[in-house]
Amino acid sequence: MNKLEYLKTDVDITNLSNFKTKAKTKYYYEINTENDLENLKEIYSFCKDKKLDYLFIGGGTNLLFAFDLYEGVIIKNNLKGWSYDKSSHILHTYSDEWISDIANSLEKDFNQDLWHRFIGLPGSIGGAIYGNAGCFGLETENNFLDATLYDLETGQIIILSKIDMLFEYRSSFIKDSKNRYFIIKARFDLSKKIEKYSSDVDNIDFRENKQPKGNTCGSFFKNPDKNNSAGYLIEQVGLKGYKLGGAFFSPLHANFLMHDGKGTYKDLLLLIDLAVEKIKLEKQIELIPEVRIIFNQK
Structure with a gap:
């Protein structure tokens, strides 16, 4: 299989990790809409045929590139958009939305402060699900309902529930699946209160002055x-x-x-x-x- 025409080559990816160490990738692909998912199965086959790795990147807030040139395909997630239903308290969000931005907007625009502790937390929704991100006692899994995923091996779109995700401390089923699945979007139930920790955590001051x-x-x-x-x-x-x-x-x-x-x-x-x-x-x-x-x- 020759190189796929929609793959960019020799792309600088220095700014795709918060460490910003100099790095390039041999091949590069962006997912900007759900239509772009159609190429993932072919990219997966291309990588298997050429014995190449591939890597999904969202916000890049939890990645260290340990190479000068990545000998594979970097797949950049740019899926944006979210909505919140005040009557059902259900949050619908694409995976490249920033969790801190959503938490801030929920509080300001919907008087919903359940995710207050996520304000200032770096990273995307997809990354938060992948690593069960958390801070100040609030974990991604606490309000998680389900996620819609693309299975690169089968080319199918599937939905996994909270039980399916097998969440643990900074881990999930997705993290253990070795890049088989791409997180498209997710739903969270924000009616569920988390009582384990005080709700008046001054996480904004902590992040501004102590980190x-x-x-x-x-x-x-x-x-x-x-x-x-x-x-x-x-x-x-x-x-x-x-x-x-x-x-x-x-x-x-x-x-x-x-x-x-x-x-x-x-x-x-x-x-x-x-x-x-x-x-x-x-x-x-x-x-x-x-x-x-x-x-x-x-």
């Missing part, structure tokens, strides 16, 4: 357990504010992996490995990245 800004994807490692946050462990082994090449752990929040604008993905990987090794050696705890590290197929 660093720059070339970062936010919290890099998962918290190992309730008693040990990743940031606390990084600080305990002396790596808070530590710099290696152009990469460093923020002096403001130790679990924020960043770079100074000149840092490379190699700098970031070296610092990640250093943190994992030191914490395993000194604390007997193994840190697991929350951010997805994307390598080329080996």
Whole structure:
């Protein structure tokens, strides 16, 4: 199978990750409308035939590109649009809508503050579902109803319920399915109150004043357990504010992996490995990245 005519080639994707390390992709495709889904089955076959990887990208707030050139197909999701039914409290949204923007609009335009804690949370709806994103006690799964997906293996569109999604801490069925499914849109029931945590969390002040800004994807490692946050462990082994090449752990929040604008993905990987090794050696705890590290197929 020759190259598909609708695939762009040699595209700069530096700005498709919040880390903004320099990167290109061999092939590139955008999904701007549901009609563009028709090519996914052919792209999937093309990748299998050429032994290429493919990767879906939405907001790019949880990705680290660990390559100079991606030897595969980057599929950029641009599906936008959402609506909220005040009578049923059901939110309908496409997968590339930003969860923070929706949460902010729900509060201002519909007096619906159930997602208040999501204001300022970086990332798209699709990414939030994929990794069961959460903050301040509110998780994506809490109000999730179902999602409409495209199955690349069969070319069929299917709907998965909350039970089907197998949500866990920062994980889901989709995350474990190795890019077989593309999230098109989803529904959430915002009538369900979450009583576990106080509703007056000042998450906006926290994000504005206590979280660093720059070339970062936010919290890099998962918290190992309730008693040990990743940031606390990084600080305990002396790596808070530590710099290696152009990469460093923020002096403001130790679990924020960043770079100074000149840092490379190699700098970031070296610092990640250093943190994992030191914490395993000194604390007997193994840190697991929350951010997805994307390598080329080996």
